[in-house]
Amino acid sequence: MISLSIAAILFLLMYRVIDIERKGESFIKQKSEFSQRENSLIRTVFRDIAEGSAIIIAKKDEKKDILAVRTENSFHKIPNPFVYYFPVGKNGTLCRVESSVALSAGEIERCEEKESYFADVIAENVSFFKISTPLSSQYGKLLLYLSFENGRKILFAVPTYAITVTHNKNSVN
Amino acid sequence: MRKSITLLFTIIVLITVSAILSSSISHFKKYVKEESDFETELKAMNANMELFSLLKSRLNEIKDSNRLSAVSSAVFSTAINGFDIEFSVKPASCGINPNSMWKADSKNDKIFNKGNAEVTFLMKEILLESGVADPDLFMDMMLDTMDEDLESRGAGTEIALEDKSFPNGSIRNMEHFFKILKHYKDATGDGSVYSIPWKKILSFSSEKADINCASEELLKYIAKDTEDILMENIHERTYSSLEEIPFRDEEKERLKKLGFSTFTPVIRVSIRSAGKNIAVETVFIYDTSLRKVKKVVFSKQKIQSGNSG
Numbered sequence: 001m002i003s004l005s006i007a008a009i010l011f012l013l014m015y016r017v018i019d020i021e022r023k024g025e026s027f028i029k030q031k032s033e034f035s036q037r038e039n040s041l042i043r044t045v046f047r048d049i050a051e052g053s054a055i056i057i058a059k060k061d062e063k064k065d066i067l068a069v070r071t072e073n074s075f076h077k078i079p080n081p082f083v084y085y086f087p088v089g090k091n092g093t094l095c096r097v098e099s100s101v102a103l104s105a106g107e108i109e110r111c112e113e114k115e116s117y118f119a120d121v122i123a124e125n126v127s128f129f130k131i132s133t134p135l136s137s138q139y140g141k142l143l144l145y146l147s148f149e150n151g152r153k154i155l156f157a158v159p160t161y162a163i164t165v166t167h168n169k170n171s172v173n
Numbered sequence: 174m175r176k177s178i179t180l181l182f183t184i185i186v187l188i189t190v191s192a193i194l195s196s197s198i199s200h201f202k203k204y205v206k207e208e209s210d211f212e213t214e215l216k217a218m219n220a221n222m223e224l225f226s227l228l229k230s231r232l233n234e235i236k237d238s239n240r241l242s243a244v245s246s247a248v249f250s251t252a253i254n255g256f257d258i259e260f261s262v263k264p265a266s267c268g269i270n271p272n273s274m275w276k277a278d279s280k281n282d283k284i285f286n287k288g289n290a291e292v293t294f295l296m297k298e299i300l301l302e303s304g305v306a307d308p309d310l311f312m313d314m315m316l317d318t319m320d321e322d323l324e325s326r327g328a329g330t331e332i333a334l335e336d337k338s339f340p341n342g343s344i345r346n347m348e349h350f351f352k353i354l355k356h357y358k359d360a361t362g363d364g365s366v367y368s369i370p371w372k373k374i375l376s377f378s379s380e381k382a383d384i385n386c387a388s389e390e391l392l393k394y395i396a397k398d399t400e401d402i403l404m405e406n407i408h409e410r411t412y413s414s415l416e417e418i419p420f421r422d423e424e425k426e427r428l429k430k431l432g433f434s435t436f437t438p439v440i441r442v443s444i445r446s447a448g449k450n451i452a453v454e455t456v457f458i459y460d461t462s463l464r465k466v467k468k469v470v471f472s473k474q475k476i477q478s479g480n481s482g
Contacts, residue, residue, distance in 0.1 A: 003176065003178070003179040004179075006179060006183070007179055007182050007183075010182065010183060010186045011186070013186070013190075014186050014189060014190060017190050017193060017194075018193060021193045021194070021196075021197050024197055025196075025197055025200055028197075028200050028201055028204050029200070031204065032200075032203075032204045032207065035204070035207070035208060036207065039207075039208075039211045042215070043211070043214070043215075046215065046218065047218075047471055050218065050222060050469060050471065051468075051469045051470060051471065053467070053468065072346075072468060072469065072470050073471075076338070077348070078338055078340065079340055079345040079346050079348045079349035079352070080340065080345040080346060080349070081340075099338075100337075100338050100339060100340035100341075101340070101341075114337075115337035115338070116337035116338055117338070118338070159219060159222040159223070159226075161466035161469060
């Protein structure tokens with residue numbers, strides 16, 4: 001009788017351990033996927049800017065900027081491409097457009113791929129996307145601030161040697 | 174009997190629980206490692222940029238071939254904040270720049286090419302000597318890339334018309350040049366263009382080329398009659414004038430026309446920061462006369478355990 005009770009307790013214990021482990025693993029997996037997406041976003045923006053030779057920052061509205069970079073970093077094997085970061089739509093999709101030629105704001109705002117350029121969605125539900133300019137024209141750091149609709153915030157600095165120009169209108173040319 | 178069954182059951186439960194826990198721990202460890210590697214990568218990229226910024230004032234002192242030669246013969250290394258850091262300085266422009274074949278000049282609404290004819294001639298020579306089946310087609314593909322219009326010199330020579338993601342205008346780097354090779358190969362089926370050691374012949378950093386780092390392969394194309402033994406030892410010393418090079422006078426003249434000099438102010442600075450699992454190398458192409466960074470490129474390497482390089 002005692003042996004059976006111990007066995008039953010152990011069985012219950014095992015069931016609890018499996019349940020907790022399953023929840024824990026799913027939490028870690030979720031956290032890991034989320035973190036990978038966020039790390040990939042930071043890595044991509046970092047490399048685009050740090051490997052950039054010319055940067056244009058344009059103000060889209062009070063909460064969002066447009067970033068245009070001529071960079072050595074390419075997702076799509078375009079040599080020295082023009083890269084644009086552009087928040088589109090009501091759901092705050094942050095689009096990264098990579099092109100072999102300079103594009104106008106009108107061409108990139110739909111975040112659609114065309115023959116001459118590629119568009120990748122690199123973040124969603126972005127409610128705030130702002131970039132501050134470097135302090136020195138020779139070498140400085142761009143400060144990027146993103147906030148999401150769920151309250152998550154990302155703030156990071158990227159060193160750059162690129163010539164940086166700021167526009168206060170909806171233009172990237 | 175009953176005791177044995179209970180014992181067996183207990184052992185099975187313990188084994189199952191430890192297996193589950195170890196799987197959970199390994200997932201957690203993987204997650205922590207990914208996070209730590211990413212942090213190392215970002216820190217290394219930042220460290221390389223900061224270190225270059227600190228080195229810049231010293232790099233501006235490199236103003237002649239002897240100083241560049243002295244600096245480029247060494248690899249400097251140090252350890253800072255858990256990173257093993259190595260940096261080296263080399264001349265950046267050691268080959269001919271194919272972009273010098275095209276220079277637009279307009280007269281009466283017509284555009285003429287006032288590019289470097291000697292570079293064009295050398296490129297044709299290289300293609301012919303390597304048995305390229307249609308050198309004219311290849312040359313036209315290059316010229317149609319470099320001129321910014323979309324008018325074809327011949328059938329299929331304007332690559333940007335066929336491949337919309339192909340950048341038209343000056344050839345930006347080796348990857349861009351290799352796209353032209355691929356289009357030529359696709360158009361003709363002739364793979365002989367790949368047999369030419371382009372990486373040792375071409376450079377895209379400057380219009381000028383530094384004779385002190387020019388490859389033996391390139392110099393053999395320029396000065397064909399130079400004895401092998403002389404060519405093999407050509408880089409035994411640093412030249413401060415083109416007159417010192419043991420070539421015939423007409424070959425020295427050719428070097429000048431091709432844009433060679435004994436020093437170009439464009440240097441290649443490589444900084445590599447190696448952390449626990451990740452190393453990041455950053456290459457800076459820097460013009461010491463203009464004091465301007467022309468290019469920055471990162472590359473990431475995973476470090477295998479027991480191997481720091």
